[in-house]
Amino acid sequence: MSRRIKKWVLVLVWMGIIFLFSSQNAEKSSENNKFIVYMLNTLGIDINTILSGNADFIIRKAAHFTEYFILYFLLYNALKEDFYFTPSTIFALIITFLYAASDEFHQSFVPGRGPAFKDVLIDTSGGALCMMIIYVKANLKKILSR
Numbered sequence: 001m002s003r004r005i006k007k008w009v010l011v012l013v014w015m016g017i018i019f020l021f022s023s024q025n026a027e028k029s030s031e032n033n034k035f036i037v038y039m040l041n042t043l044g045i046d047i048n049t050i051l052s053g054n055a056d057f058i059i060r061k062a063a064h065f066t067e068y069f070i071l072y073f074l075l076y077n078a079l080k081e082d083f084y085f086t087p088s089t090i091f092a093l094i095i096t097f098l099y100a101a102s103d104e105f106h107q108s109f110v111p112g113r114g115p116a117f118k119d120v121l122i123d124t125s126g127g128a129l130c131m132m133i134i135y136v137k138a139n140l141k142k143i144l145s146r
Contacts, residue, residue, distance in 0.1 A: 026112025
C-alpha cells in the first residue's frame with residue numbers, strides 16, 4: 001500500500017472514530033466523562049473542585065477540540081502529498097470545519113444529543129490551533145535554516 005493511501009486510510013479511520021463517539025447517546029457519552037473524572041480522582045486530582053463543578057462540560061469540550069486537532073493534523077499530512085504548503089493548510093481547515101458541521105447534524109439524530117454550532121466552532125478551533133502550530137513550525141524552520 002502506498003504512503004499516500006495509508007495517510008488517507010488514517011484520516012478515514014479517525015473520522016470513523018469521531019462518528020462512533022458522536023453516535024453514543026447522551027447517557028453513554030456522560031459515562032465516558034465520568035470515567036475520566038474518576039481516573040483523575042484516582043491520581044489525586046479533584047478536577048470537579050479545580051473546575052468549580054464544571055468538569056463534565058470542560059471534558060466534553062476538550063474532547064471535541066482534541067478530536068478535531070488530530071483530524072486536522074491527519075488531513076494536512078494527507079493533503080500535503082498533493083498540494084503545496086498553503087493550500088494544504090487551508091483545505092485541511094475547510095474539511096475539518098465541514099466534517100464538524102456534518103457531525104453536529106448527525107448528532108441531531110442521536111437520542112439525548114443535539115446539534116450545536118458552538119461545538120462546530122470548538123471543533124474548528126482545534127483544527128485552527130493545529131494549523132497555527134504547523135505554520136509557526138514551518139516558518140521557524142525556514143528562519144533557522146538561513
